[in-house]
Amino acid sequence: MAKQTSYDTGTADDSSIGYAAFLAGKIAITDMISIQGAINFADGASAYVYRSGSNFAGADAYVDGNGDLETIEAVGGALGATFGLGNGRSVNAGYGTAMSDLDDAVQSGAVAATTTEQNTSMYINYMWSPVDSVSMGVQFENLETESQGGADGDANRLMYIAQYNF
Template identity: 30%
Template sequence: MTQIEGDFYGPNNNFRLRHAYGSWDGILAGQYWTNFYGFVAGTPSIDFRGPPGVANQARQPQLRYTTGNFSVAIEDPDTLGGSERTENGVVQTEADAAKSELPDVTARYTDTSGSFKYSASAVLRQLEYDAAADANASVDDDSAFGWGVALEAAMDVSEAVILRAGLTHGDGMGGYMNVSPQTTPAYLANNGDLETLKTTGGTIGASIKAGPGAINASYNVATVDLDDEEIGGNDTFETAYLNYIWTPAERISYGIEASWASREEKDGAEGDATRIQGMVMYSF
């Protein structure tokens, strides 16, 4: 089969390519959901970007092989986070100076046992800094190894209640965590070493059927360990969602959601916000 799919989400309503792939006999080639995310732990929300702390629901070019419940893929290494460097204590970003010549490798296993569904996935990456691509570089090339794991689970406690939970952790995984406080997987320290960033996140949620729809609630958190690093910025994101999504007629869904979000920076600065969102969706 083949699929080409797009939308007009983003600045100026320009066309955005979502999926473009072909698959045959377990082999998939093209742009599709990253194999790192299992679609098991995500509690339904109206927030379009989704919660922090879970594996990223990104779409990226890949070559994937699936057999039964297991899938392995090599994926575009440039899509989910570049790198940063510091010069005299100031963080500078150089898009062409940080690259990965080798593709990211992902593997995932998803299965169901009765009312229990689970998924385990991993990503391995080779991160590199090319001094020749940065005219202002004062250090030599360097490389580092990055990795990440994600565990997801969901259980139908009854016909009306579903519980979900997920845990994501890695070192140098960068943007493979959704809404990460630091999407860069590594930075170039003043001593010339490429230092990876440790990331941890989690989610817990529940869905309860009520009337023509369901009440969904979740708490989500993502953290990046910056305590011993030379860079600053965000190190913790938290969100909580409470919504009701219902389907009054075939193909039509309504929803209303209250959410709370907070962020904290390495220096202790913090802030939070609340948001009310509504949704009308027609599926075709």
């Protein structure tokens, strides 16, 4: 995928072409166990790397000290496993991470060192379908984040879902 990013202040302007590439797959180990994964790379299209940057999408580019628009690279990956337990029940586990290369952007002064550079998520859940048209699940997730300057944080969350399909 390709996209154009540009800026125009009225006195200065520039543009760049960004791109992103994806590879994903799933393999059934047995009729009850599958492994799936994906890897994403972007240069100037960070929104296409899930969970890059803060608030789900990092910046695509920045304007350097010379007024040139410079693209930002991002890479992400995820790996998951599903274990079918029969009777509409399963256990799923996953790990994902996304990283943006912000070193040049911070060095140029265009991006603050407090900007999110890496996000990581690990989860495990249990899903079941007690009756037709009803799905339920519980999930525990650990989330970690790190800024370009090295500050980090983490959080744990427990979620529950109940869904009825009409």
